[in-house]
Amino acid sequence: xxxxxxxxxxxxxxxxxxxxxxxxxxxxxxxxxxxxxxxxxxxxxxxxxxxxxxxxxxxxxxxxxxxxxxxxxxxxxxxxxxxxxxxxxxxxxxxxxxxxxxxxxxxxxxxxxxxxxxxxxxxxxxxxxxxxxxxxxxxxxxxxxxxxxxxxxxxxxxxxxxxxxxxxxxxxxxxxxxxxxxxxxxxxxxxxxxxxxxxxxxxxxxxxxxxxxxxxxxxxxxxxxxxxxxxxxxxxxxxxxxxxxxxxxxxxxxxxxxxxxxxxxxxxxxxxxxxxxxxxxxxxxxxxxxxxxxxxxxxxxxxxxxxxxxxxxxxxxxxxxxxxxxxxxxxxxxxxxxxxxxxxxxxxxxxxxxxxxxxxxxxxxxxxxxxxxxxxxxxxxxxxxxxxxxxxxxxxxxxxxxxxxx
Numbered sequence: 094x095x096x097x098x099x100x101x102x103x104x105x106x107x108x109x110x111x112x113x114x115x116x117x118x119x120x121x122x123x124x125x126x127x128x129x130x131x132x133x134x135x136x137x138x139x140x141x142x143x144x145x146x147x148x149x150x151x152x153x154x155x156x157x158x159x160x161x162x163x164x165x166x167x168x169x170x171x172x173x174x175x176x177x178x179x180x181x182x183x184x185x186x187x188x189x190x191x192x193x194x195x196x197x198x199x200x201x202x203x204x205x206x207x208x209x210x211x212x213x214x215x216x217x218x219x220x221x222x223x224x225x226x227x228x229x230x231x232x233x234x235x236x237x238x239x240x241x242x243x244x245x246x247x248x249x250x251x252x253x254x255x256x257x258x259x260x261x262x263x264x265x266x267x268x269x270x271x272x273x274x275x276x277x278x279x280x281x282x283x284x285x286x287x288x289x290x291x292x293x294x295x296x297x298x299x300x301x302x303x304x305x306x307x308x309x310x311x312x313x314x315x316x317x318x319x320x321x322x323x324x325x326x327x328x329x330x331x332x333x334x335x336x337x338x339x340x341x342x343x344x345x346x347x348x349x350x351x352x353x354x355x356x357x358x359x360x361x362x363x364x365x366x367x368x369x370x371x372x373x374x375x376x377x378x379x380x381x382x383x384x385x386x387x388x389x390x391x392x393x394x395x396x397x398x399x400x401x402x403x404x405x406x407x408x409x410x411x412x413x414x415x416x417x418x419x420x421x422x423x424x425x426x427x428x429x430x431x432x433x434x435x436x437x438x439x440x441x442x443x444x445x446x447x448x449x450x451x452x453x454x455x456x457x458x459x460x461x462x463x464x465x466x467x468x469x470x471x472x473x474x475x476x477x478x479x480x481x482x483x484x485x486x487x488x489x490x491x492x493x494x495x496x497x498x499x
Contacts, residue, residue, distance in 0.1 A: 169439050169451025171496050172366070172408050173489040174213025175201065175480065176259065176459040183217050183262065183463060185240030186232035191248065197461060197471045202252040204481025211480060212493040214249050215296055216241045217259040217459065222268035224260065224287070225280045237287055246291050250330075253492035257333060258291070260284060261298035269299045273309025281316030285331065288321065294333030296368075302344055307351045314356065314363060323362055327495045335365050338407070340372040341387035342399050350399045353391065357406045359447050359499040366496065367407040371458045375412045375420065378433040385409050385437070385452065389444040403447025405497040409438060410456040415467045419474050422457065426482035431455055435487070448499040455483070 179185045180197065204210040220228075224236035232239060237258070246256045261269050272280050284295050295317070299310060317334055324332035336352050339345040356363040369388055376384065388407055392399040411430050413423040421428040438452045457480055462469045470476050483489075 169404075169441075169449075169497075170454040170487040170489055171494060172213060172454035172456070173480075173484055173487065174211050174215060174255075174408075174455075175413070175457040176215045176217045176463075177201075178217055178459045178461055178463040179240050180462050181240075182465045183264075183459075184232065185216065185218075185238035188239050188242060189245060191244055194245070194248065198248075200470070200472075200475035200477045200481060201460060202249065202254065203477075204484055205477045208484070209252050209254050209491050210477060210484050211254060211457075212484075212489055212491045213255045213257065213456075214460070215257045215259050215456075216245070216293075218262040218265060218298065219258050219260045219287075220265050220268055221260050221272040221280060222265070224283050225272040225275060227283065235287075236283060241291075243291060246293055250292065255294070255330065255333070255493050256292075257294035257296050257335070258287065259296040259298045259337075261300065261337075263300045266299070266301050270301060270306060273306040273313065277306070277309035277312035278316040281313035282320055284313070285317045285320035288331035292330050294330055294335070294365075297334070297336040297364075299348060300337070300345065301348070302346075305345075305348050305351075307347065310348075310351075311355075318363060323365075325362075325495065325498055327493065333365050334363075336367050337370050338367045338388070340369050340376070340381075340410070341384035342392045342395075343387070346392075346395065346399070350395070350397055353388075353400050353402050354397075357402060359403050359406065362498065366405075366453055367402070368456050369407055369409050371410045371412055375416075375422075375430070378430060381409060381411070381430060381434055382437045385441070389441060391445065401443070401445035403449075403499060404441040404443060404452045405447050405449050405499060406453065408453045408456045409434070410458060413457045413476055413480060414459060414461075414470050414474075415463050417467060419468055421479060423470060423474060423476040423479040426479050426486060429479050429483065431479070431483045432486070449497050453496065454489075 177198075179189065181187065200210055201214060202209045219237055219241070220233075223233050227236040229235055241258060249256050287293075288295050297310070297313075299305060314334070321329070321331045321334070327333065336356070338349050338352060342349055352364065352367060357367055369385055372380075372384065388402040389404060391401040411422050413420055422430055426432050438455070440450060441452045442450050460470050460476075462471075468474055
């Protein structure tokens with residue numbers, strides 16, 4: 094139908110008026126790259142150097158290395174912890190001299206003002222097959238590395254810092270498979286007994302990407318929970334049982350589907366929460382947030398589908414050591430990923446699971462010496478200015494409070 098001349102003139106005038114506004118509108122940023130598909134830890138990583146916002150005080154002034162309080166994220170950050178690899182790249186194969194241990198790790202219990210930099214330390218790693226067999230040798234006592242002793246646990250718990258032991262890691266995938274095939278239930282009972290004896294929680298780090306033994310792992314979980322029931326209050330340290338998943342939903346798919354569908358539900362919880370592990374290298378802000386979004390949304394197109402994960406049921410993870418460079422995540426909060434991702438973590442909304450807003454918090458890989466090569470978190474590279482300053486910015490509670498359940 095022909096348009097009358099008057100209508101053409103009106104339309105032309107509107108377009109002329111709108112053109113400067115349209116031309117001046119920046120294009121929306123495209124989606125960030127997805128999750129890494131390779132092993133999560135321990136893999137030497139390199140920082141991407143992505144530009145990130147800096148923290149500012151209420152007046153707008155930059156706070157170098159510290160960062161103003163962030164009430165948006167502070168309401169949700171309940172877990173703020175570090176995996177700990179001792180001084181021998183996660184073996185814990187010697188009993189530590191506690192004076193030297195304190196010199197190397199004091200930043201964890203003192204961010205510079207007497208308050209701890211974290212509220213959780215996860216001692217990494219326990220070999221699952223040695224734990225099943227309750228091996229005792231030069232580096233192991235009843236299945237546990239000799240360095241993971243009561244003195245180390247008490248060093249942290251005496252300052253209000255919760256302690257857990259991580260079973261597995263990428264190095265011990267084959268031993269996980271053997272232990273689960275042999276007697277997953279007995280492995281669960283042994284893990285519960287160690288947790289009771291030391292007053293710690295247990296983290297499952299089973300990084301089998303192709304065909305995980307989910308039947309054996311279910312037996313492990315059932316046996317552990319029969320010995321130490323789920324405790325929403327968090328009062329019983331041994332009741333804290335968690336699991337590590339990939340940075341996003343595209344690696345460890347079978348494990349992620351099982352854990353999200355059966356163990357990390359808010360209506361019938363079995364595990365307390367999951368950690369979305371670090372990818373193969375330090376992500377950018379956008380990539381980290383994209384990975385974590387995969388957990389929130391799930392993968393409904395997979396068969397079987399991965400359901401959405403409640404924000405209150407997982408943490409996000411970042412590197413603080415490994416590789417050749419000292420990372421801002423360790424030493425400079427203002428330029429760190431825990432700063433630039435803070436709004437996302439604090440405001441992550443449920444996407445089909447859970448009721449409360451905000452992820453559970455952050456985990457950092459890893460304290461002291463996570464690799465035989467690369468930087469450590471020993472002085473002068475200790476992490477008060479990055480991890481510790483983040484604890485201040487996010488008002489991290491020490492000791493850790495009862496966690497949100499939905």
